[in-house]
Amino acid sequence: MEVVMRSYCLIVWPICTAIVLGLSTFSYAQLGGSRNLPGPTLDGGPSFRSRLIAEGGPQYSDSKGKIVRTVRVTGNRLVPENEIRTHLRTRENLRFDPEVVEADVRRLVSSGRVRHVRTFVEDGAAGVTVTFNVSEVATIGYIRILGNRSYLDRTLLGKTGLKNNEPMNRFSVSEGKRRLEDHYRERGYGNVQVSVFEGDKPEHRGIVYVVSEGTRERVGGVNFEGNHFLSDARLKTLIQSKPAILWTFRGVVDRDKIDQDVDRLTAYYRNFGYFQTRIGRELQFDEDKKWLTLKFVIDEGKRYKVRSVTVNGNERFTVESLMEQLDLKSGNYFDVKTMNHDVNALRDAYGIQGHIFADIQAEPRFFEEPGWIDLVYNVSEGEAFRVGQINVKIVGENPHTKRSVVWNRLSVRPMDICDIQKIRNSERRLVQSQLFEHNLAAGITPRIVIQPPDLTEIERLSQRPIDNRRVRGQSP
Structure with a gap:
């Protein structure tokens, strides 16, 4: 159930009219120009087409307008030829256009499957032969993980975020390595080391990670030193790093959480005026490097x-x-x-x-x-408002409650001062009536929503007679 109250201002409303002008510009950015526009040029320098030819690029001027006899695709080993041809607009029995060829090259490179494309044009008596020679982007042929003892291969492969047949590059390989390390460290393997055995060189066709898990670390105890204003028991309720339960469950060492605990304790002290508080932490492991005694060293400073x-x-x-x-x-x-x-x-x-x-x-x-x-x-301060229109909205599978039931529990009426205390009391009575669903965990509860007025609503209310009907009222 929801009550929507539209309010209007007690004083003259300032009216602002904002006019936004949208200016659209159209730019044509085709490699080598377009059919109607010349290619980009440097001030007083040669055109792009001239520079391209001077650098050894293809010369299309003599072949333009002729019929394309054959379109060839070479250099591909992993990407199917049919997939490459889906990006081409240069096709047999159509007229040859160098600008279409250049657009084909851009589409191939943008697809992410091709790293570089070279084009060759052969002009014959029967027509033009266009060859697209592609250099493919390396794809992941396989992913393997070696040295893992605590977690299954399937679990770790999912943590890398990598899949077969996806483009393989150094960034994706390094990102997969970082994710594996994070996965282990969040579970107490602070000394884990993950190395890339295969996948960091262009000739590699797959990725192989080698994991050295190390020893799983758990928190054996948490101590505080230097605290006077707050007790150890209170500080322990604020941190996430807690000792293991029965020396078996939970309590894994997570260094990121320890750093977050330092920030959380510092912020809590500052809430009480200790703005110069400094907090450090000491990590003390046993001889086997399995159990950690975590100590927070606190310098409270002066309270402001x-x-x-x-x-x-x-x-x-x-x-x-x-x-x-x-x-x-x-x-x-x-x-x-x-x-x-x-x-x-x-x-x-x-x-x-x-x-x-x-x-x-x-x-x-x-x-x-x-x-x-x-x-x-x-x-x-803002403006002072009166209550305008009150809308009662009752929802449910089969709502049958009359709106007058809601009106009887409201302490405000149209034209009343918009009193926030009366509105809260009205909302409380709606909840206590037990006529409507009240579930805070699910975010379902009777509520009163106050909406600011708009000019159309103000004009309409000014022409409407005041609602003076009698309703039964209730005290807060």
Whole structure:
């Protein structure tokens, strides 16, 4: 169930008309020019066609317009000739056109199956013979993995992301090697080494990886040193690197997760005003290199206090009235949770007066003097709104609930001040009525959606009489 409220502004709406002009340009970029346009030239220099001929390229001028007798494809060993011919527009019994031949070359190279194409034209009495000599891109003929003991070949082949008959190049081979190493390291094989035995040279027809797995590492214990503000038990709930369960399950060493734990702990300390906190980690393995004792070394630093709190951009309310809504005051220790609570309090103060789209941004300002910050709340009040049209949308397999049932649980009516607190109370009553499905895990719940007005809606509402029907109301 969804209630859509369209609001309109209490004051005169500023109207902006934006006109966007789209300018389209057409460029013709054909190799060697087109039939109606000359080929590209350098300023005062020879044309592309002249430079191509000077470099030993094919000369088509004498053969242009003649009938193509034969089209040949040479040099291909892996790519079928039929596949190559699907990219060609130069065909038998059609007139020869050098520009069509050049377009064929571009299509072949763009297909990814051909690395280089040379063309040869033989002009005979019966017609023109065009030969396309291709240099193929190497394709993967086979993929093998040697030395793996902990994982099946099928599992590791899927991790490489490579498949047979795909183009083979150094990048794809190197990327497959990296993925194999990541797969092992994420599962505790921190010393794994993967080498490319075959596949890094042009003459190779397949890829062979050799894996040296090493020893699987597990976390045996986690310690903290230097923490005073937060206990070890609290810090352990924040990290992902945890000891193995019963020395068997989970607890694998993942160095990327350890680095993420350092960042997570640092961010958590800063939420409480410890902006100079530094955290390091020590990895201590046993003699067999199987069990790790992970130690986080913490330098908490000084906790910052709020020197002053100011509000900018407010016009509807005085600074004093807004400051009464704040819990984080001058002299208090900085706390992100309290600061966010104050942001919501200021937003609600504006929301109950119709400024439902007010934007409040908190800005901590640091100074050279450590230990103190200034906290500034920047306010963009926006316009004040009244409730316009209220649409009730009830969905389901066979919805039978009357819309008046929803209306009776709403605390706002058209032309009322758009009070965010009343809207929340109305939404809460709809949930508590148990008439509609409420499943937060699935994202299904009765909700009230507030949409800003448009000019068409405002004009229509101004010509419509106010709905003064009586409905039964309920208190929050």
